[in-house]
Amino acid sequence: MATVTLIEAVTMALAHEMARDERVIVLGEDVGVNGGVFRATAGLQQRFGAERVQDTPLAEAMIAGVSVGMAAQGMRPVAEIQFEGFVFPAVDQIVNHAARLRTRTRGRLQCPMVLRVPYGGGIHAPEHHSDSPEAMFAHMPGIRVVIPSSPARAYGLLLAAIRDPDPVIFFEPKRIYRLQKQEVPDTGEALPLDVCYTLREGDDVTVVTWGAMTYETLKAADQLAGEGVSCEVIDVATLSPLDAETLIESVEKTGRLVIVHEAPQSFGGGAEIAAVVAEHALYSLRTPIRRVAGYDTIMPLFRLESEYMPGVARVIEGIRETLED
Amino acid sequence: MATVTLIEAVTMALAHEMARDERVIVLGEDVGVNGGVFRATAGLQQRFGAERVQDTPLAEAMIAGVSVGMAAQGMRPVAEIQFEGFVFPAVDQIVNHAARLRTRTRGRLQCPMVLRVPYGGGIHAPEHHSDSPEAMFAHMPGIRVVIPSSPARAYGLLLAAIRDPDPVIFFEPKRIYRLQKQEVPDTGEALPLDVCYTLREGDDVTVVTWGAMTYETLKAADQLAGEGVSCEVIDVATLSPLDAETLIESVEKTGRLVIVHEAPQSFGGGAEIAAVVAEHALYSLRTPIRRVAGYDTIMPLFRLESEYMPGVARVIEGIRETLED
């Protein structure tokens, strides 16, 4: 059984699915000989050939657009966008095409494509390499926004994303690419999309998060457990469409909600979670909802990034304040 | 004193500011001889010349990008994106440049540009001409998202947007471009950005909205007034940065909140408003927050668009349900 990091789990899922389904094509900048700037596609071109693992010219709108074209004609493209800061030229193809090809043609054409996007800060990267724009995409109907937070979920959710007949943006939390290893058997078993994963059960407060922040959140929960605070930690995993039910049920149990994310707070993913709870579980809320998130500023260059990103201390602060309210 | 429609107010503001400040340049597709496909720039090229009112080649990334370049070098570009469905190629320049030029250069360069974007449904327009993507932009730090909902506010807010030293996306609700006339004196007086406008005071429920939906909301409030329900109607006007204080104060008074918008509900502008209230006015809330919004689907072509868009009936339904909770 393989003990792998999150990024190795990504590679494993890609290799598994390429071997199983010859419609699966990997494409992007530097994904071939170089194996990706993060090495997510390392070894794939050697194994599957330069046709199925294609280095493309440097153009993200193109990468997304040809993926739409391929997907519509029966392939299963898995495209890599090198960093989240470079996904924006692809937005047009995602919103205006990938997300609506099925709707536009009443199901005549479909768009089973995956756009893998490493995202987030905390790796001392250069400018435009540390943002968390997932909420922008979550607002677009017709695409899924999926974010793994462990090697096992990276493997299972990526398999599910590739097999899904609809487009998925798969945001990979680059800060935890190599943070921890986990035993992940290469069984080809996908994990369900569209559901949250409860990572830790608890009674006092529901803490909802995703991506790299699950680590800080779990650590905070651990620490607070020592003080007798029982946190329920939920990894959203599929940010959109959101599994509101699981979140609501949890808040109905705990009566308190803290949402943790790295992206700027305003109009971020946490806003929707707060909204569905304020709509459907208001009477269960014993204290105000609280968000522990990035400031509404530009993610600073790395000398200040640790000031920007919520760490364990801020998560604990947020939970404590909520319990004291 | 001029009695003008919303779109005439836009033209009036453009003309006023071009006359006052020669750094103001209008550019975009068909804005010149043709005066814009909606006629927002009608007559401006005749009056100010083809240098100051420039038809550009057909390329939205370019329109946004050259605006950034011009703004950085001391001009005040006011660019038109023909319809909101075509703003997506410009997203990269907006997120990665316009929004962060000041931050990136520690104020050495600034980016005083306005991107005017007609948006929204209800005019029986073709595909990709009826969306409401404002929330995507609201999540980006460093830009303002401003949306007028009356001729007077179109005039005053557009003047403010042009004069503001930072970038503004000015979403114009095309459905109400010509819905109603209003006396708007061409005094050159700007209205404040970053504040909500309370359009109607009331005690029973706070109804927050923006753009074209202010009309439906005010009608609903009128109708409900007949039944003895007193609605406070607030036009957000500047969606981002959000004037949370005004909203919170209102909910503290009324104890109830309904948010109305045309965009898909999930991760939409309403989510943030719900979140700030659930954070800061939870104990004032007597009933769950409710959103009256578009479905989380692709805005349908026009034969079904009226089923998609919240109309007066749905607004009333939402308010009633909230009062009955």
Place this chain on the structure above:
Amino acid sequence: METIADFEIQHSQFLDPQGEPQDTLPAFAEDADSLRAMYASMLLARIFDTKAVNLQRTGKLGTYASCLGHEASHVGIGAAMRPEDCLAPSYREYGAMLWRGVQMHEILLYWGGDERGSDFAGPRHDFPFCVPIATQCLHAAGAAMAYQLRGEPRCAVSINGDGGTSEGAFYEALNMAGAKKLPVVFMVINNKWAISVPLELQTASRTLAQKAVAAGIPGIQVDGNDVIAVRHWVERALERARRGEGPTLIETLTYRLSDHTTADDASRYRPREEVETARKLEPLIRLRRYMETRGLWNDEREQACRAEAIEAVDRAVERYINTPRAPVTAMFDYLFANLPPGLVAQRERAVRRAGGGAH
């Protein structure tokens, strides 16, 4: 200084505006039925077009983009392609779509605000209308990649306008297709105007065919009012692509004789004389004259052909008019292959509201 690369852009015309051959005609032009079929198709497109504009004027159709004057460019493309090839059109190429089997009532449904118009009978793998300018060039490139990967002898063809050549997506598609030798043909219908923006304001490029040079692929300009030239060069480009030799860019020079769409008033921005001059070059006259001179066509055939077209158009209009609105559930049922749980409640609400009349 050393010259390290040079390029020539050619222009091709077979029939002049009077229908006089300027060159040896390609083989397919020997076949009278083939010429008649193309003429009939152009006539059908024109009659359909006139009707559609009328439907819009009388409130029975939404905004509509006329194809008046472009018939040769559109039909020439349709006639050159094989059914298994893939078309990624823009929004006004009815001549190409009809030839490939899209039904007229489907086109009307689309402009009538009904997505079912894009669930068309024509090749099921063809892309639907594409409004966001030039984005479809990338879909064609992607489709071509799929065929190349699967070793299928199929090609993709995208169509956009002169204005579309200013969009980044257009160049990205050309460059990608060149780099990968994709079996794709990029058609640029140069009708001189992008809404109100004339070609001179759109680009300093003397021809649009020369944009191919940037991608290192062949580019040619053809007379877009000469259906023989269009079909011939598209066929050649498709053959080349099918042989694995890569993409071609073809510019067809024509003119938009109508307003941009029914929402536009072209008299605001372009001189009537320019339109009148262009009208003399329109594509139906010349093919008809050519055929008439050779005894392949006459008034009788013209009347019969016209009558048949009118009848077909009328039937299509009737079918369109009688198509009931789709149920409100359609919004939800094609969003994803499987409706996510969170949307079930929204769907129910929409159904209830539609039933209850509240919206």
Place this chain on the structure above:
Amino acid sequence: METIADFEIQHSQFLDPQGEPQDTLPAFAEDADSLRAMYASMLLARIFDTKAVNLQRTGKLGTYASCLGHEASHVGIGAAMRPEDCLAPSYREYGAMLWRGVQMHEILLYWGGDERGSDFAGPRHDFPFCVPIATQCLHAAGAAMAYQLRGEPRCAVSINGDGGTSEGAFYEALNMAGAKKLPVVFMVINNKWAISVPLELQTASRTLAQKAVAAGIPGIQVDGNDVIAVRHWVERALERARRGEGPTLIETLTYRLSDHTTADDASRYRPREEVETARKLEPLIRLRRYMETRGLWNDEREQACRAEAIEAVDRAVERYINTPRAPVTAMFDYLFANLPPGLVAQRERAVRRAGGGAH
């Protein structure tokens, strides 16, 4: 078939790799001080570069993009421009930036993760480093529009790489600049690689200069290791632009002798021999030989120049290392000209947390 347009792409080199003149040198090359200044600047760039890579290796700098091998392309641009012109660089053109007055410690601050590096002393109107590939081409076009509108005799210059020529923004900028005859020069530094993607996979275009043809503007390829050629052609293009005759595209042919950045390992994807071959063509050797042959340079001058550069670099490193981190308030204080009320609380919280150490 009729030829309606033709194009030639020229290549220009003044000094061959051995420093032998291949052509009559431009006037500025008569001036020994001018040649020496360019050489000194290239040497400074190289010494700075080596130091920066070392700083990164020892954990004192973040990811850094080396300019090794590009010195002639970069310094040639810097030397050709006037201070009032505007540079829109990419991320490794230190030779151009230093020439224009940007300070070395500022460049280090930038790669050290501090925005103050872009608040540089160089021309205050110059654009900062630009990481999102090719987006800066549009800024240069926009800057040129501003100068054109105000009637100022100023030009903008953008710089991007071979990979950058695949981005839509690049073509959109060229096309716009052509259509409006903007006073802008687009530099493409063709160093053969875009991270691991070699030029052949990037495009089928034989030269990158020919991409100008798509925009109807002049394009030329110059030897990018020949600082005289680079400076000369950039000067000519700037003169042309200043005369109101519009934009030019200049491709400089060079080679990336280093890894893409310090985060890259080029040995994974390119043969050592290719690098070794390219190293023989590098730009410092040839100018030095040319000057030495003519008695304009000698070992003594070389030593002095080198010593001066080392000292300057050391001073810059010291200044960089001693620059304290910016306060946490910086995140907020440059977001908008005036902090919106909603952000005041966030700012206070950030200050409190920074003080309290919690983050």
